[in-house]
Amino acid sequence: MLAWTVYISFIGVLALMLVPAGQARAARGIALLTAVAGFLLGLVSAFAYQPTAGIMTIVQKPWIPGLHIDFFLAADGISITLVLLTGLAAIVGILFSWNVEHRTKEFFAFYLALIGGVYGVFLSFDLFLLFVFYELAIIPKYFLIAIWGSTNKEYGAMKLALYSFIGSAMVLIGIIAAYVVSGAHSMNLLELAKYPYPASFQYWAFPLVFVGFAILAGLWPFHTWAPTGHVAAPTAASMLLAGVVMKLGAYGALRVAMTLFPLGLEAWRNEIAVLAVIGIVYGAMVALVQKDFKFVIGYSSVSHMGFVLLGLMTLSSIGLSGAVLQMFSHGIIAGLLFGVVGRMVYDRTHTRELPLLEGMNLSRALPFAAGTFAVAAFASMGLPGFSGFPAEMSVLIGAWRTFPTFAVLAGLGILIGVAYTLLVLQKSFFGDAAPTPEVPAHPLPPITVPERIGAVILLATTLLIGLYPKLLLDLIVPSFNSPLFEALRNEALRKGGIL
């Protein structure tokens, strides 16, 4: 059934292509229907899934028999968590793009193609198939930004496309080498994970594949596409970029690089953890000094994704689960923040410059937006009660056991995070300029119903997971016991870990 999340998205793309031009309402309807259907499919599967069952095969059919490549879709708790995230992000993104009037049907067609690719990555257990979906997601991103974006859109779009493509080129080299070295018998991840690759091979293959994926997760110093891309993108696309696409990178790094090359991971673990911590602190510090509202959120994404990568490097059950939970949590929170900035504020005020916004008294003009952003900001800071708290806490606990210094530094990153978040909250909505007597020439249009629904969905989710993280942790934690992670577990065990 989960496979239909992928199929239905592409069916949605086809349906949109058949919509006659100018029928914006129909296009929106189809897009929303598709996204909701995808999410519901994910939700039902999540309830039907038995976490103890490990990896659930969905479809496995020979695809290119000559090369032993299968069409192999499967899911474990990690996949399901991220599928749920994708579903939510897709729905809310569409609600937040309800006002797209320029080439509406093309917009949603590219949007759904991107969503379909993302679902595909999260569900593929054949390396070739995974890569196909992974690259499939590049092109819609380019067009979404280049056509519907703002500030410097063509530059941002091209930069994002090339960064993604270079990352996937690195991954491709690793995949081909891994496939050939293992005797070219299978592309099945479960099979490949069993193959004992020589340490010398893993030593160079691991960083290649890991970094190739992690470019998309905003790994410092390859993160520069993220702020420019996010800023240039239209609201829905930046919600997806930060909410889902960056998770593709982290997911690939975990699912492919770490499971296939545990020895390589061991060799490079400290270096990557250093980069992750630099990302956390650097992203936060740069966010502190940005003038553009969206750049603040863009750099905060780099910082928060650093926690995911740091969590992955802890190689402990709690750290890894925290990393996956953080993927989910950041997806929701970043989506919300970008939604408020891009749709609620920018579409109405036509500026994102914080000094200008400061004088606008937005908390009065747009009370709902102010409230949403305030709550989202608290969630983003990692306040208890929101999903960011259990996620970043688990990562820090995991990191504390393995690299105490890094944990302290990452904690410092959280503090800076509090600083920039409060700062931007204050500047954007609660500017202390005296209320100007003259009413703005054009009163800002009120927040629409779709925006409210979208914001409420995301707020409720982050609150729900914050108060009851067990909902997702019950899915995530047992996943690390599956045979896919066996080599990784053994490696962790050898080093005295406890995965």
Add this chain to the structure above:
Amino acid sequence: MNGLSYWQLLTLVAPETIVALTAIVVLGVDLLVMREEPLRNRFRIGAAFAALGCLAAIVWLFTLNLPSHALGADIALPMLKGMFVDDPLVRLVKVALLGLTIFTIIISMESSFTDHVGEYLALILLAAVGMMFLVAAEDILMIFISLELTSLSLYILTAFNKQNVKSAEAALKYFLFGGMSAAFTLFGLSLVYGLSGSTELREIGAKLNQPVLDPLLVAAIVMTVIGFGFKVAAVPFHLWAPDAYQGAPTPSAAFIASGSKVASFFIFAKVMMFGFSHASGSGAWHDYVPGWLPVLGILAAFSMLLGNLTAIAQSNVKRLLAYSAIAHGGYALLGILANGPQGVTALIYYVVTYGVTVLGAFAVVGVVEERAGDARLSDFAGLGRREPILAFCMMIFMLSLAGIPPLAGFFGKFYLFTAAVGGAKNLGLLWLVIFAIAMSAVSLYYYLQVLKQIYVVPAPGENRIVAAPISTRIIIALLAVVVLLLGCAPDLIVGPLLAAIQFAGFQ
């Protein structure tokens, strides 16, 4: 003739005969019956004849039983030897060639650049005959003759637009370079004959087996590589390609880029892998052994480098496609470098799907050129609004060339790279594959430039209505579907190829 009557010979070469006869019929009908008809009708009727002829040849290839020797039984045809090989692999390649020919013919159907319809179509068919003989040849004499038949037809096809001085210039350049390359090939092959005393590739391969490379053999190999390097437009023998692509009438350029590429690469692989099987050397990292592999490796690397980097700077889409063709030639060389059956399968899959893709791309370029008068990048602006279907097809072609899944170009590259990495021991060719993948990342940039014009940049000024002829539209859409289909289900080609290649004797 001992053991083989003319009748047997004729049935053996029936597909080629059909196509050659069709050429004569098309020529005759056009000259004798249709002189007074309007140009459009002449083109349509002639093209219908030509396409039907090719179709008949395809049908024949599928229905004709294979001679038993082709399936492993050791009953060699005494007179033929390598002169004419008929095995499942060769047949598949011929079918692909004929398919590309049919597409080319239909694309040229609505052209108006010439009123010598019969001659034009007949030359396309004759070039196709040349290619069919070429891929079936394993004898250096036969290879040379068919190569010349193909090339001569293509030179004239390039020059066919008599109103355009660029067309003549392109043809002259193509002809001079081609003539040179033929001289090189001939010189190389004559040395080979002198060294081995045989004209048959496998015999040559068996005889030329000294452990140390003879200087004469080195000269022979170098000459041959130069000759074929011209044919496949590998750097530094690529100079003719951009001008020929830009100046030639679009269907001719499409045919040079598709059909001729398929045939040349296939025969290049055969000559190297059969004829010089003991002089391959090794181009592996840290494991250099002199031979033709390192030479080809360097040609491949330079083709990818120069093709991709120069393509970035192009503002004319035809020239852009020409440089990208040079780059793709570089990738395809990896298939020969793999030096084994997987490499040949990958090579054929790659060049055939590349041929289909580039035909489609040229067809779209032709439509735009017909209206705008030129094929500059800016002439594509706003195509996505005016012609959504054509634009969408162009997106498929460009993305396939860039190697984005799930299109044929992606699987082609993946397969080539896998074969090349697996072809040398200890991942010896990984250096070249890494280079190829890096260059392929560069290539996304210029393909996206074309797509940016189509989808992002608004049309300048008035919305000119591009009314492409319906047949061209259908064929473009069909080609796009083929590209998508072969990308989603590569096994449609790879399966039969893998089944056929075991009879072809590649090791």
